[in-house]
Amino acid sequence: MTTETRLRIAMQKSGRLSDDTQALLKRCGLKLNVSDRRLLAHVTNMPIDIMRVRSSDIPGLVMDGVCDLGIVGDNTLEETALERERMGNKSSYIRTTGLNFGDCRLSIAMPEGFNYQGVKSLDGLRFATTYPQLLNRFARDKGINVEFCLLNGSVEVAPRVGLADGICDLVSTGATLEANGLVEVEEIFHSKASLIQTASPLSAPKQKILDTLLPRIQGVMKAKESKYIMLHAPKDKISEVSALMPGKETPTILPLAGRDDLVAVHVVATETFFWETMEELNALGCNSILVMPIEKMMS
The missing domain is CATH 3.40.190.10 (Periplasmic binding protein-like II)
Known part of the structure; x- marks a missing residue:
């Protein structure tokens, strides 16, 4: 397969963003074949190559079109863009999405x-x-x-x-x-870290790969910031219980076997779920309150 059909991503070879970037890609389902001695790694289950370089090199590689995507800290990205503008060099890029690490x-x-x-x-x-x-x-x-x-x-x-x-x-x-x-x-x-994209149009095969990868990245980011909440609530307190739930998601209400007075309430919370909220729910008669992490999400 030629480089025109393989998406190339630049990432930090070593440093504070390297581990988080590799973890993100793996959570997106990418199987990485990474060796400390090799600057170019291959994804074995998707047509993607990973270029492992110094953080300061990533913005230029994307701006010059050598790499299609890059994961880099906003500090390095902005400093490089300002320097390239000062020197009259190409400095355009697309900030595809912000990431929730590298703060x-x-x-x-x-x-x-x-x-x-x-x-x-x-x-x-x-x-x-x-x-x-x-x-x-x-x-x-x-x-x-x-x-x-x-x-x-x-x-x-x-x-x-x-x-x-x-x-x-x-x-x-x-x-x-x-x-x-x-x-x-x-x-x-x-x-924070950002996923950036070259300003040059991608070939159709590369765009197809990106259209698959980007929702996965966004799903991992959203999942990391969310929690899945499950509890048993009195039927006559559903309005009060729903009002206490964080975020904008509508709770799912399910019947409980053998119970006419209680229902199961499930909801995805995209905001912090505090102990105080759990105590308020408990005071309303709720029990079996579980707050669990989410591994993956897709809208």
């Missing part, structure tokens, strides 16, 4: 003891960062001037060795900042 934020952090009095406090300072374009855009939007030194690792040590006044870097928990005597003062960009 982090790009923030400015300053040494402990810095007297932060708002964004104007940062005017004229120098920052170590891997994301100069996002930093510059933030500075322009806020009407301040900043300098930067580009670092691809160990950004947190820059203030300590006198290389910069502060840093602009990704933050998840803040533990690394605290360990290096830094305090987060300003969030400038929030990021």
Whole structure:
């Protein structure tokens, strides 16, 4: 089969998004033949190839049409798009869907003891960062001037060795900042993983593969955020019970064998189902309340 009939997806070879991406593809039913030594992996049950590369290479591979799809953090995607626009290079792409992993934020952090009095406090300072374009855009939007030194690792040590006044870097928990005597003062960009697509039209065979794959991805995402709720409820309390159910789904009401006073209520909840709600349901006379994860969904 030629490359014109095989969909090519770029993903991170190693790093925080790699495991989540592989797990997503596997939950979509793709059987991956992945080897740590090989940059190109093949899906054995669908005409799909997986290109395993550095995260920073993924946006360019999709924008240039080398890969049809890519799974990448919004921070890397936006930084690359801004840089390519600045250089006059091709930067168009389609953001097909947002994914519910890779959550982090790009923030400015300053040494402990810095007297932060708002964004104007940062005017004229120098920052170590891997994301100069996002930093510059933030500075322009806020009407301040900043300098930067580009670092691809160990950004947190820059203030300590006198290389910069502060840093602009990704933050998840803040533990690394605290360990290096830094305090987060300003969030400038929030990021999750996204599935992106080349702006060039796909061939008919590739489009057919994508039309199969995309609903699966969306179904996995929706399932991860949803719960299946089952309970037994008094017949005369159905209105009150339904009103307590989270989300917009209409509950399914089923008879219970040998019981005229109780019915079974089933519903998919796309919102958080709190303990307090379970206690309210129990107070209405409901019992056997089960809240279960959902593996797959399709509308």
